Amino acid sequence: MSALTLQQALRAAHFDLMEQDSRVFVMGEDVGVLGGAFGITAGLLQRFGPERVRDAPISEAAIIGAAIGAALVGMRPICEMQFVDFLFVALDQLLHQAALAHYASGGANTLPLVIRANYGVGPGSGPQDSGTLYGALLQFPGLTIVIPSSPSDAANLLAQAVRDPNPVLFLEPRELYPTTDLVPDLPALPMTRARVLRQGDHLTCVAAGGMVRKALAAAERVAAEKILVEVIDLRCVMPLDESTIITSAAQTGRVLVLDEAPRGGGLAAEVLALVAETATARAARVLLRRLTGAPTPIGYAPHLAAAAVPDARAIEAAMRELAHEPRA
Amino acid sequence: MTPVDPASNCPLREQGRSDIDLLARMLLIRRFDERLIALHQQKLVPGHTSPYVGQEAIAVGVAAELCNGDVVASHHRPTGHALAAGLEPARLLAELMGREGGHCRGRAGKHQVSSLEHGFLGANGVVGGGIPIAAGAALGLKMRGTDRIAVAYFGDGATNTGAFHEALNLAAVWSLPVVFVCENNGYAFSTRQQDHQRICDIAERAAAYGMPGQVADGNDIDAVRAAVRPAIARARAGKGPTLLDLKTHRWYGQYDADDSLAYRTQAEIESYKAHCPIETLRVRLAGRAELSAEAFVSLGREIEGIIARAVEWALASPVSSASEGDAHVYAASDVR
Numbered sequence: 001m002s003a004l005t006l007q008q009a010l011r012a013a014h015f016d017l018m019e020q021d022s023r024v025f026v027m028g029e030d031v032g033v034l035g036g037a038f039g040i041t042a043g044l045l046q047r048f049g050p051e052r053v054r055d056a057p058i059s060e061a062a063i064i065g066a067a068i069g070a071a072l073v074g075m076r077p078i079c080e081m082q083f084v085d086f087l088f089v090a091l092d093q094l095l096h097q098a099a100l101a102h103y104a105s106g107g108a109n110t111l112p113l114v115i116r117a118n119y120g121v122g123p124g125s126g127p128q129d130s131g132t133l134y135g136a137l138l139q140f141p142g143l144t145i146v147i148p149s150s151p152s153d154a155a156n157l158l159a160q161a162v163r164d165p166n167p168v169l170f171l172e173p174r175e176l177y178p179t180t181d182l183v184p185d186l187p188a189l190p191m192t193r194a195r196v197l198r199q200g201d202h203l204t205c206v207a208a209g210g211m212v213r214k215a216l217a218a219a220e221r222v223a224a225e226k227i228l229v230e231v232i233d234l235r236c237v238m239p240l241d242e243s244t245i246i247t248s249a250a251q252t253g254r255v256l257v258l259d260e261a262p263r264g265g266g267l268a269a270e271v272l273a274l275v276a277e278t279a280t281a282r283a284a285r286v287l288l289r290r291l292t293g294a295p296t297p298i299g300y301a302p303h304l305a306a307a308a309v310p311d312a313r314a315i316e317a318a319m320r321e322l323a324h325e326p327r328a
Numbered sequence: 329m330t331p332v333d334p335a336s337n338c339p340l341r342e343q344g345r346s347d348i349d350l351l352a353r354m355l356l357i358r359r360f361d362e363r364l365i366a367l368h369q370q371k372l373v374p375g376h377t378s379p380y381v382g383q384e385a386i387a388v389g390v391a392a393e394l395c396n397g398d399v400v401a402s403h404h405r406p407t408g409h410a411l412a413a414g415l416e417p418a419r420l421l422a423e424l425m426g427r428e429g430g431h432c433r434g435r436a437g438k439h440q441v442s443s444l445e446h447g448f449l450g451a452n453g454v455v456g457g458g459i460p461i462a463a464g465a466a467l468g469l470k471m472r473g474t475d476r477i478a479v480a481y482f483g484d485g486a487t488n489t490g491a492f493h494e495a496l497n498l499a500a501v502w503s504l505p506v507v508f509v510c511e512n513n514g515y516a517f518s519t520r521q522q523d524h525q526r527i528c529d530i531a532e533r534a535a536a537y538g539m540p541g542q543v544a545d546g547n548d549i550d551a552v553r554a555a556v557r558p559a560i561a562r563a564r565a566g567k568g569p570t571l572l573d574l575k576t577h578r579w580y581g582q583y584d585a586d587d588s589l590a591y592r593t594q595a596e597i598e599s600y601k602a603h604c605p606i607e608t609l610r611v612r613l614a615g616r617a618e619l620s621a622e623a624f625v626s627l628g629r630e631i632e633g634i635i636a637r638a639v640e641w642a643l644a645s646p647v648s649s650a651s652e653g654d655a656h657v658y659a660a661s662d663v664r
Binding site for chain 1: 430461466468491501502661
């Protein structure tokens with residue numbers, strides 16, 4: 001178990017990865033002299049120099065395009081988007097150039113690149129810098145989207161993402177940067193596998209990123225009422241680890257998906273649809289619920305931002321309600 | 329059956345670069361595209377084709393100045409760049425026909441065909457999309473400690489995209505070994521250059537990024553080579569990028585079935601033919617007594633033979649298999 005915060009663990013992982021592999025380099029806005037707007041790349045410039053730690057112009061499309069080109073000739077770039085919202089300036093490079101590269105070459109080309117970005121609400125970031133935008137990116141086969149929920153797992157996932165020969169979008173829950181591990185001694189797991197973080201018989205709670213900690217906390221509290229919640233940390237939201245979700249769903253018969261992104265057409269909808277259409281889950285008549293962000297933009301004022309995402313009380317209430325609902 | 333046709337599968341950069349070789353390669357591109365149009369009309373090529381006809385001096389002239397290990401990023405009219413890079417005509421044709429024998433097994437087609445073994449980073453279905461990728465390849469080649477360089481091809485229309493601006497600025501700031509080659513044919517699909525930007529010479533934009541810009545006649549292969557040679561030398565010497573503005577003409581429409589008379593006149597199209605890059609070089613060689621009329625006819629026959637064998641090979645290649653389902657969506661990996 002690491003005593004590091006998420007921010008510290010990610011920073012340490014960068015040092016390790018760049019030490020281990022001379023092909024790995026970092027580029028992005030303010031990643032060098034400043035050390036990253038959130039300090040993840042602090043000190044890398046001093047250790048590895050300006051060739052491998054590159055402050056880029058504010059040009060998201062050029063940064064991702066440059067990563068693609070560099071990867072095609074044998075490098076292993078990690079690029080940082082200052083906020084995931086800025087990634088959307090460069091979607092052509094991410095979705096049409098990077099995500100399609102392996103398939104469209106008939107399997108000949110590989111693209112080992114990592115794009116890191118933080119996401120999520122607050123503090124006071126306002127509607128354009130608070131997006132939880134992975135839901136909009138689930139329709140692009142070839143793209144891998146990883147979301148860590150703890151410092152230890154984040155370090156492992158980043159190492160795996162760098163080693164993987166596919167483009168990986170590595171999304172960091174900004175609210176978790178100052179937090180430390182909640183669950184000790186997690187065993188190693190493949191990058192695209194979900195993890196059962198807490199076992200329980202009564203309902204399955206599926207979450208990713210910052211919602212995982214909230215799910216664990218809520219599960220602990222409702223356990224006092226003899227409601228035993230199985231908490232699944234998705235870790236990788238694209239592609240989904242279908243078997244872990246379905247196995248748990250069939251066992252508990254109740255699935256609650258937590259998603260801080262706005263309701264509609266996103267991750268929660270996809271997880272529920274996956275369970276709903278699977279024969280084993282259908283046979284078990286699994287009850288399905290989602291608790292999502294409000295279908296609104298994220299307001300600037302703190303109370304508006306807080307109201308836009310599910311809070312602890314809402315999660316506990318949803319768990320109780322679903323656990324007590326009769327199954328046919 | 330092997331697609332290798334000794335007469336045509338060699339990149340110019342490895343082959344002799346005599347003027348006759350370059351003429352032959354331009355003629356190969358011309359005949360390839362003409363046959364492609366015919367095959368499309370016979371419904372053997374899906375979608376549509378984007379003929380490179382009229383612009384051959386650029387792809388061949390630039391390729392003649394490159395070295396093994398250099399890379400190029402193409403656009404949505406890739407046949408000229410691909411054949412100049414040495415992609416085998418048979419396999420390229422198979423790719424454009426959606427067959428397993430294609431360089432990308434029929435998954436890419438004309439908008440994304442690539443072949444890294446030929447230094448061909450890929451065509452692009454998004455205007456401007458390949459420009460940052462060429463800059464990135466230049467970055468990677470530089471970081472690996474090589475003196476290899478990258479070339480980005482794009483049209484005049486692409487110079488109004490954000491990707492163009494971002495990539496040129498980044499390449500200049502980082503002194504990347506890349507040459508930006510604008511094939512300025514005067515039209516962004518149907519929109520005349522004078523209606524899509526307020527400058528005539530795109531090379532002027534180089535000043536905004538702090539790099540050299542140069543205008544040259546893109547229909548004259550000697551002028552193309554003379555313009556690209558110092559740009560490549562500058563890139564290889566680590567002095568950074570250059571923007572070339574090569575004026576040329578697109579004889580066909582944006583795609584083969586495009587009725588380009590909606591935006592240009594027949595007289596204008598006919599006027600292009602007075603600047604045919606192939607005829608320009610042929611006349612020059614004939615004037616220097618380096619190419620007889622008989623030799624040119626013989627060259628044409630040789631190329632017809634290459635094309636005929638390529639068509640035969642491509643037609644014999646099986647259509648792309650759908651049974652693989654999601655194979656190659658993700659590359660195999662030991663961390664998954």
